Amino acid sequence: MKETAAIAQEESTKSSRSLHKELKFNAWLAVATVTYLITLYLVRTNPDWAPALKVIVTLLPILPGLLYLRSGVKLLRSMDELQRRIQFEAWLFAAIGTVVVGAIINVLTANGIVWEKFPHGLEMGGTYLTMFLLWCLGTASATRRYQ
Secondary structure, X not given: OHHHHHHHHHHHHHHXXXXXXXXXXXXXXXXXXXXXXHHHHHHHHOOOOOHHHHHHHHHOOHHHHHHHXXXXXXXXHOOOHHHHHHHHHHHHHHHHHHHHHHXXXXXXXXXXXXXXXXXXXXXXXXXXXXXXHHHHHHHHHHHHHXX
Protein backbone atom coordinates (compact mmCIF):
# COMPACT_ATOMS: atom_id res chain seq x y z
CA MET A 1 0.00 0.00 0.00
CA LYS A 2 2.86 2.36 0.86
CA GLU A 3 4.50 1.58 -2.49
CA THR A 4 1.35 2.62 -4.37
CA ALA A 5 1.15 5.88 -2.43
CA ALA A 6 4.85 6.56 -3.09
CA ILE A 7 4.41 5.90 -6.82
CA ALA A 8 1.35 8.16 -6.96
CA GLN A 9 3.28 10.90 -5.12
CA GLU A 10 6.21 10.57 -7.56
CA GLU A 11 3.91 10.71 -10.60
CA SER A 12 2.19 13.80 -9.18
CA THR A 13 5.55 15.52 -8.66
CA LYS A 14 6.68 14.62 -12.21
CA SER A 15 3.41 15.90 -13.62
CA SER A 16 3.67 19.25 -11.84
CA ARG A 17 7.31 19.66 -12.95
CA SER A 18 6.32 18.86 -16.52
CA LEU A 19 3.41 21.31 -16.39
CA HIS A 20 5.75 24.01 -15.07
CA LYS A 21 8.20 23.37 -17.92
CA GLU A 22 5.41 23.46 -20.51
CA LEU A 23 4.04 26.72 -19.11
CA LYS A 24 7.51 28.26 -19.14
CA PHE A 25 7.99 27.03 -22.71
CA ASN A 26 4.70 28.56 -23.86
CA ALA A 27 5.35 31.77 -21.92
CA TRP A 28 8.52 32.40 -23.96
CA LEU A 29 6.52 31.87 -27.15
CA ALA A 30 3.99 34.45 -25.95
CA VAL A 31 6.78 36.91 -25.11
CA ALA A 32 8.37 36.39 -28.54
CA THR A 33 5.02 36.93 -30.26
CA VAL A 34 4.18 40.09 -28.31
CA THR A 35 7.70 41.42 -28.91
CA TYR A 36 7.33 40.75 -32.63
CA LEU A 37 3.98 42.54 -32.81
CA ILE A 38 5.32 45.56 -30.91
CA THR A 39 8.44 45.83 -33.06
CA LEU A 40 6.38 45.44 -36.24
CA TYR A 41 4.11 48.26 -35.10
CA LEU A 42 7.05 50.50 -34.14
CA VAL A 43 8.88 50.01 -37.43
CA ARG A 44 5.75 50.58 -39.53
CA THR A 45 4.67 53.71 -37.65
CA ASN A 46 8.15 55.27 -37.66
CA PRO A 47 9.35 55.19 -41.28
CA ASP A 48 11.77 58.05 -40.64
CA TRP A 49 13.97 55.99 -38.29
CA ALA A 50 17.54 55.29 -39.38
CA PRO A 51 17.98 51.93 -41.16
CA ALA A 52 20.34 50.66 -38.45
CA LEU A 53 17.75 51.39 -35.76
CA LYS A 54 15.03 49.65 -37.79
CA VAL A 55 17.23 46.56 -38.11
CA ILE A 56 17.99 46.48 -34.39
CA VAL A 57 14.32 46.88 -33.44
CA THR A 58 13.22 44.32 -36.03
CA LEU A 59 15.67 41.73 -34.67
CA LEU A 60 14.59 42.15 -31.02
CA PRO A 61 12.10 39.21 -31.15
CA ILE A 62 15.04 36.89 -31.76
CA LEU A 63 16.10 37.22 -28.09
CA PRO A 64 12.90 35.76 -26.57
CA GLY A 65 12.85 33.35 -29.52
CA LEU A 66 16.23 31.97 -28.42
CA LEU A 67 14.96 31.63 -24.85
CA TYR A 68 11.91 29.82 -26.26
CA LEU A 69 14.25 27.46 -28.10
CA ARG A 70 16.33 26.84 -24.95
CA SER A 71 13.18 26.11 -22.98
CA GLY A 72 12.03 23.73 -25.72
CA VAL A 73 15.29 21.80 -25.58
CA LYS A 74 14.93 21.43 -21.81
CA LEU A 75 11.35 20.25 -22.27
CA LEU A 76 12.43 17.70 -24.89
CA ARG A 77 15.13 16.35 -22.60
CA SER A 78 12.54 15.74 -19.88
CA MET A 79 10.26 13.69 -22.16
CA ASP A 80 10.22 9.94 -22.47
CA GLU A 81 11.48 8.27 -25.64
CA LEU A 82 8.13 8.09 -27.46
CA GLN A 83 7.16 11.69 -26.69
CA ARG A 84 10.61 12.84 -27.82
CA ARG A 85 10.31 10.93 -31.10
CA ILE A 86 6.86 12.40 -31.77
CA GLN A 87 8.18 15.93 -31.16
CA PHE A 88 11.27 15.43 -33.32
CA GLU A 89 9.12 14.13 -36.18
CA ALA A 90 6.70 17.03 -35.80
CA TRP A 91 9.49 19.65 -35.74
CA LEU A 92 11.24 18.06 -38.72
CA PHE A 93 7.97 18.11 -40.68
CA ALA A 94 7.39 21.74 -39.66
CA ALA A 95 10.92 22.87 -40.53
CA ILE A 96 10.99 21.20 -43.95
CA GLY A 97 7.44 22.35 -44.70
CA THR A 98 8.29 25.95 -43.78
CA VAL A 99 11.34 25.90 -46.05
CA VAL A 100 9.22 24.54 -48.91
CA VAL A 101 6.44 27.13 -48.40
CA GLY A 102 9.01 29.94 -48.20
CA ALA A 103 10.77 28.70 -51.33
CA ILE A 104 7.50 28.51 -53.26
CA ILE A 105 6.54 32.06 -52.25
CA ASN A 106 10.00 33.35 -53.21
CA VAL A 107 9.91 31.60 -56.62
CA LEU A 108 6.45 33.01 -57.32
CA THR A 109 7.59 36.49 -56.28
CA ALA A 110 10.75 36.23 -58.43
CA ASN A 111 8.60 35.34 -61.44
CA GLY A 112 6.29 38.33 -61.05
CA ILE A 113 3.48 36.64 -59.16
CA VAL A 114 3.39 38.84 -56.09
CA TRP A 115 0.87 38.24 -53.35
CA GLU A 116 -0.07 41.46 -51.63
CA LYS A 117 0.23 39.81 -48.22
CA PHE A 118 3.70 38.39 -48.95
CA PRO A 119 5.62 40.91 -51.09
CA HIS A 120 8.88 40.04 -49.26
CA GLY A 121 8.31 36.35 -48.60
CA LEU A 122 7.04 34.96 -45.32
CA GLU A 123 8.95 37.40 -43.11
CA MET A 124 9.44 36.57 -39.43
CA GLY A 125 5.78 36.47 -38.39
CA GLY A 126 4.74 34.35 -41.35
CA THR A 127 7.61 31.98 -40.71
CA TYR A 128 6.61 31.51 -37.06
CA LEU A 129 2.97 31.03 -37.98
CA THR A 130 3.73 28.56 -40.78
CA MET A 131 6.07 26.61 -38.53
CA PHE A 132 3.48 26.49 -35.74
CA LEU A 133 0.66 25.32 -38.01
CA LEU A 134 2.84 22.64 -39.61
CA TRP A 135 4.08 21.55 -36.16
CA CYS A 136 0.43 21.08 -35.09
CA LEU A 137 -0.21 18.93 -38.17
CA GLY A 138 3.02 16.98 -37.61
CA THR A 139 2.23 16.37 -33.94
CA ALA A 140 -1.29 15.15 -34.77
CA SER A 141 0.03 12.87 -37.52
CA ALA A 142 2.86 11.39 -35.43
CA THR A 143 0.62 10.92 -32.38
CA ARG A 144 -1.96 9.14 -34.47
CA ARG A 145 0.67 6.87 -35.97
CA TYR A 146 1.91 5.72 -32.55
CA GLN A 147 -1.49 5.07 -30.98
